[in-house]
Amino acid sequence: MADPHIPFLHFDNVGKRYGETIAVKSVALSITPGSFVALVGASGSGKSTLLKMVNRLIEPSQGQIALEGMDVSAMAPARLRRRLGYVFQGIGLFPHFTIAENIGIGPRLEKSRLSAARIEELLELVALDPAMASRMPAELSGGQRQRVGVARALAGEPHGLLMDEPFGALDPVTRDALGEKVRELHRQLKLTTIMVTHDMAEALLLADRVLVMDQGQIVADTTPRQLLAGDGGDVAQALVAVPRAQARALADLTP
Amino acid sequence: MNAFITALTRLGDPLAQHVLLSAAALALGTAFALPLAVWASRSRNVARIALGFASLVQTVPALALLALFFPLLLALRSVFGPSLPTLGFLPALLALALYALLPVLRNAVTALTNLDPGILEAADGVGMTAWQKLRLVEAPLAAPFIMAGLRTAAVWTIGAATLATTIGQTSLGDPIFAGLQTQNWALVLAGCFASAALALIADGLLGLVEWGFRKRRRLAVFLGLALAAIGIIGAGISTRDGSRDVVVIGSKNFSEQFTLARLIGQRLENAGYAVQYREGLGSAVIHGALTSGAIDVYVDYAGTIWANEMQRGETPPRAQMIDEIRQWEADNSGTLMLGALGFENAYAFAMKEDRAEVLRVASLTDLAASAPSLAVGGDVEFFERPEWRAVQKAYGLRFADQRKYTATFMYDALTGGEADVIAAFSSDGRIAADRLRVLTDPKGALPAYDALLLITPSRAEDARFVDALKPLIGAIDVETMREANYAVDREVDKKSPREAAQWLAEQID
Incomplete structure (x- = not known):
């Protein structure tokens, strides 16, 4: 993969304000290649804003972000986005395209066509029946659609995957299965993954580094294990307390 | 019935001209509406101004809108030179294109601004440029709604195009207006029937295209467009004739x-x-x-x-x-x-003989005495004309009521008693036929x-x-x-x- 000495992503004094409102204060941060980072926080903590500044769906008001050593503000936004897989809660499959066309859209924008074999491979990668290639998105369930969303994000062989509440709209069983699948793909394809979530349990189970955001600032930057051991401060611990209490209550119920 | 069929068979040229005018106006209106809709979908202010303007145009009666292009084009001759046509095809085209603007614009703006935000985020997220996003996502998803607007515009335009007759453009309005004036109802009916049939056919073909877009059936889209194109090209060929003087x-x-x-x-x-x-x-x-x-x-x-x-x-x-x-x-x-x-x-004030006898009216001077209890009828422009003011002034005429009719119906209004006196025309055969009394003008107020x-x-x-x-x-x-x-x-x-x-x-x- 990439040179391990150059961070996959580097944030230098990055901030975003909307008029008087500050969404992200001033973030300085490095993400090493191959890591699975979860960005956790309550609604309005600035976690989605921070993520979307990476592929310039939102432009920062201050600071600089470097992707594999290159300043993202110097790249054409469309070019930049084709280098990063993007999966979000809205899924956003194009309803007038078949599943195969949806998956192949990124390469098509670069004037290349994915072969049927490659589409099949991508569908199998996200555990979908390759026969689905010719279906329309409306014929699929929510979980199947987000699997297609993941396959679409991976079609251009990106080094990084940006995920904004990717499983937020799915039922718990589907959500769990798809989380596991993404974790597996992350390892298999040697991706660098950044996942925004408000669910601390999901972050603890999937990520190997957890960033907790509160009021536009990163208030904790640690591993799941240390968080469970009590590190990371009050805001982080308040978030950890929820799944921990649930786990305890469940354990008590178990006969 | 025979007269109706005969009238229909003579509609070839008006029909072809009507098709060409309507198609050109729709094409021009749409060509203008679509880029404007894209711009409006990206700016709330542009949307407000563009839709406001288009709605305003709709409130102007089509007849007036068509007529207004005459002075406008006349004024534009100072820029484009004296060869700029002021009547006929050009003003009719411009007025009808303006009329076609609103339904297409409104549907396109509504469709573009109501697209699923998730789909638009995905389009950005996969790395589409603004143009790719418009071409690959926004346009195909808005297409069925735009087609629905185009259908409305087509029906309106084909209907309003009958009014192009009044500014010298041959259309299916020719038989309608001629028939109305001469009370030749077969002619009126034939014109209305042809224009309604044309509107229904256009609506059907565009409906097929809309259905094709909605159901993603390319064949339907192609078939609808091809049939419409054949009709338009056929009309174009049939109106070509040698360029004699x-x-x-x-x-x-x-x-x-x-x-x-x-x-x-x-x-x-x-x-x-x-x-x-x-x-x-x-x-x-x-x-x-x-x-x-x-x-x-x-x-x-x-x-x-x-x-x-x-x-x-x-x-x-x-x-x-x-x-x-x-x-x-x-x-x-x-x-x-x-x-x-x-x-x-000339304008000549006429009354029914028996009514004039009862009221003892023989001249405009006599009329002034009875006028405050009488209703006067005139053609649609008479009461705006200087002659009316001249007569009013010369004889001090004040009527209880003023009513406007088309020239034909004015005589019916008089015989039917809706009007007591009308501003008739001296060469009109109905003065003698209806045995009307023409009032004298002793002061010579009427030119x-x-x-x-x-x-x-x-x-x-x-x-x-x-x-x-x-x-x-x-x-x-x-x-x-x-x-x-x-x-x-x-x-x-x-x-x-x-x-x-x-x-x-x-x-x-």
Whole structure:
């Protein structure tokens, strides 16, 4: 993969304000290649804003972000986005395209066509029946659609995957299965993954580094294990307390 | 029924022209609406202004919108030069395109601003440029809604295009307006039927395209567009004819004008000219049409030119008035006033004989006494004209009510008792037929209305042209004209303007 000495992503004094409102204060941060980072926080903590500044769906008001050593503000936004897989809660499959066309859209924008074999491979990668290639998105369930969303994000062989509440709209069983699948793909394809979530349990189970955001600032930057051991401060611990209490209550119920 | 079928079979040219005009207006309106819709979908202010403007245009009656392009294009001649057409296809196209704007624009803006935000985020997220996003995502998803708007626009445009007749563009309005004036209902019905059928067919074909977009059936989209294209191309081919020296004869919108236009046309055809008719032109635009060369010849009335074009208030003796008009036309635009046809079509106040007897009214002076309890009827423009003000002033007329009718229905209103007195036309055959009493004008407030033959400046030196029309000067007396008019206007044994013109021609020779 990439040179391990150059961070996959580097944030230098990055901030975003909307008029008087500050969404992200001033973030300085490095993400090493191959890591699975979860960005956790309550609604309005600035976690989605921070993520979307990476592929310039939102432009920062201050600071600089470097992707594999290159300043993202110097790249054409469309070019930049084709280098990063993007999966979000809205899924956003194009309803007038078949599943195969949806998956192949990124390469098509670069004037290349994915072969049927490659589409099949991508569908199998996200555990979908390759026969689905010719279906329309409306014929699929929510979980199947987000699997297609993941396959679409991976079609251009990106080094990084940006995920904004990717499983937020799915039922718990589907959500769990798809989380596991993404974790597996992350390892298999040697991706660098950044996942925004408000669910601390999901972050603890999937990520190997957890960033907790509160009021536009990163208030904790640690591993799941240390968080469970009590590190990371009050805001982080308040978030950890929820799944921990649930786990305890469940354990008590178990006969 | 037979008359209806016959009328239908004669609609070939108006139908083809109607198709071409409507299609061109729709294409122009859409070509303008779509980029505007894209811009409006990205800016709330642009959307507000664009939709506000389009809605405002919709509130202007189509008839007025069409007429307004005449002065507008006339003014634009100072920029584009005198060859800019002010009547006919161009103003009709522009007005109808403006009319087609709103439904397409509104549907397109609504569709574009209501696209699923998730899909738009995905389009950005996968790395589409703004243009790719528009082409690959926004346009195909908005297409069915835009087609629905286009269908509405098509039906409106085809309906409103019948009004293009009033500004000199041949359309299915020709039989409708001609039929309304001469009470030839078969003609009216044929025009309405053809335009309604055309609207339904257009709606059906565009509906097929819309369905194809919605269900993603390319064949349906292709089929609908191909059939529409065949219809338009067919109309285009059928209207192509050789470019002989074509003379355009204008007429206003009543029977006498239709008949005189045919009479002039027959003489010019005999002299070897190819002839076209622009019928049903409004009084306000027809004189300008002649001086600007949009029409070559028509008949107007002395008092109308005197008051409307020359803006003169006093009423001199008729011979002097005619001489001054001849001079003014020559000096002002080079138009040739060839001469008076020999009859007058003046405004004349008329009452039913028995009613006039009861009220003891024989002159306008007598009328002034009874007027406050009477209703007066006039054609749609009469009460705006200087003649009405002159009469009101001279006799101190104050009526209980003023009612406007089309020229044809005015006589029915009088016989039916809706109006007690009407501003009739002295050459109208119905004055004699309905045994109406024409009130005298002892103070001479109403100006002379001799029918004058006017020739466009570019034909004024054309000896063959002028010689073909000279025999008409002084050749038609008022009784003959009344009889010809009555033959067209009456209910039984009705003649067409062409037949009446034939009859007139026989009387002259």
